[in-house]
Amino acid sequence: MRRNKKDKRIGIVVFICGVILITLVSQILFSQFLSAVTEMQEPSAESYRMQTVSTTINYIYPVLNDLTLVMGIGLLILSIPVYRGNLFGKTLALGGLAVISIIGAFIIETAPYISNQLIQNGILILLFGLLSSLIILLNLYSSEKYKLLKIVLFIMIIISAGGNLFGTYEAFLEMQTLLSIPEEINLNNFTGMYSNFFGVILTAVGIPYLAAFTKKGFWIISFALLIMSISSLNIWINDFSHPHMILYLPVAILPAITLAILIFLKRKGSYS
Numbered sequence: 136m137r138r139n140k141k142d143k144r145i146g147i148v149v150f151i152c153g154v155i156l157i158t159l160v161s162q163i164l165f166s167q168f169l170s171a172v173t174e175m176q177e178p179s180a181e182s183y184r185m186q187t188v189s190t191t192i193n194y195i196y197p198v199l200n201d202l203t204l205v206m207g208i209g210l211l212i213l214s215i216p217v218y219r220g221n222l223f224g225k226t227l228a229l230g231g232l233a234v235i236s237i238i239g240a241f242i243i244e245t246a247p248y249i250s251n252q253l254i255q256n257g258i259l260i261l262l263f264g265l266l267s268s269l270i271i272l273l274n275l276y277s278s279e280k281y282k283l284l285k286i287v288l289f290i291m292i293i294i295s296a297g298g299n300l301f302g303t304y305e306a307f308l309e310m311q312t313l314l315s316i317p318e319e320i321n322l323n324n325f326t327g328m329y330s331n332f333f334g335v336i337l338t339a340v341g342i343p344y345l346a347a348f349t350k351k352g353f354w355i356i357s358f359a360l361l362i363m364s365i366s367s368l369n370i371w372i373n374d375f376s377h378p379h380m381i382l383y384l385p386v387a388i389l390p391a392i393t394l395a396i397l398i399f400l401k402r403k404g405s406y407s
Contacts, residue, residue: 146214208245226346291392299334335363
């Protein structure tokens, strides 16, 4: 009976999260998009780079807003099986909230291009996704060995994906700058630019399976972390001569550490 009551509480939480995503979070993204458009109209010393940022922002934020709406609607639907205690419903809800966390982490990284004041919006979205995920994780792992380590693992997976998604964006911007001076372009400039993005997509797909303790989840997330680590390391080595290039080193190291934790848990029988 206690287990049923806990599942019902989690179902209600998932439903509330869906409502918040559709209303509040969507509104935050829209207001940030309006602020971005306004900021990008102002003159900048890096005019070509800022024009590229402006163009991509016009595409990115509407996509993020629609993705938030989709995740919100999905959580509303999933609240029913979660309320009834369905395990995979919980893991799918966790995956949706992880995507929201990744969006928040990405916004934190891109906001400085627009306005430092907008960083707080990304932090709010990141914390909303992480705290909501934590509620589900505590429910899933209430009787699990290495419970704390598993929770830390999921948080590190989300942060790794968010940081590497920004890495893809940063590399894309630098590539657009290089296109104006073709003599600077070489094969190294292209290596790893989009593979981070594929790693993030795999992370979003693999999280529900990993939360359900499946071997499939272990292999999907392991592959995703390896892709992100190698890609970011490659971008850091093949310097685009950008002052922020040093940031690629920690976003290359973090997935590697996360992968080591995942392998440790696999050896302990958590994903067999």
